[in-house]
């Protein structure tokens with residue numbers, strides 16, 4: 001199928017890419033997940049690995065550990081970590097474990113504990129694809145390089161960081 005890629009704008013052979021990645025949804029997945037056209041360069045094995053990393057990283061966050069959706073996906077994450085064909089995934093995660101400082105919202109150190117350091121470059125790539133894909137889905141046009149998108153790590157816009 002020749003169509004415009006939602007991510008890079010190239011016209012050519014495309015496949016359907018789920019936005020956000022379908023792997024973050026527990027099974028049975030909703031029937032109405034959003035898909036956008038994506039060229040082989042923008043929907044590759046690397047993007048699938050990034051999506052898997054994104055799901056796994058969300059899943060091991062302490063503050064989300066009891067969320068019902070996270071609990072439903074946990075068996076999939078554990079299979080991903082122990083899949084011999086994906087041995088790098090567990091190794092990457094184990095290498096990222098560090099002694100970290102737990103801070104209060106005011107930034108006061110309350111204790112040291114074990115945590116992991118997320119690869120924010122990979123997380124950012126997935127978030128960018130989600131934003132661009134959703135933009136394409138809703139506007140039916142590509143996200144132009146002259147546009148800027150911000151996301152917030154807090155609820156207030158004063159903490160917004162540019163992602164694209």
Ligand SMILES: [Zn+2]
Pocket residue numbers: 005006007008009010038039040041042043
């Ligand atoms: Zn593309």
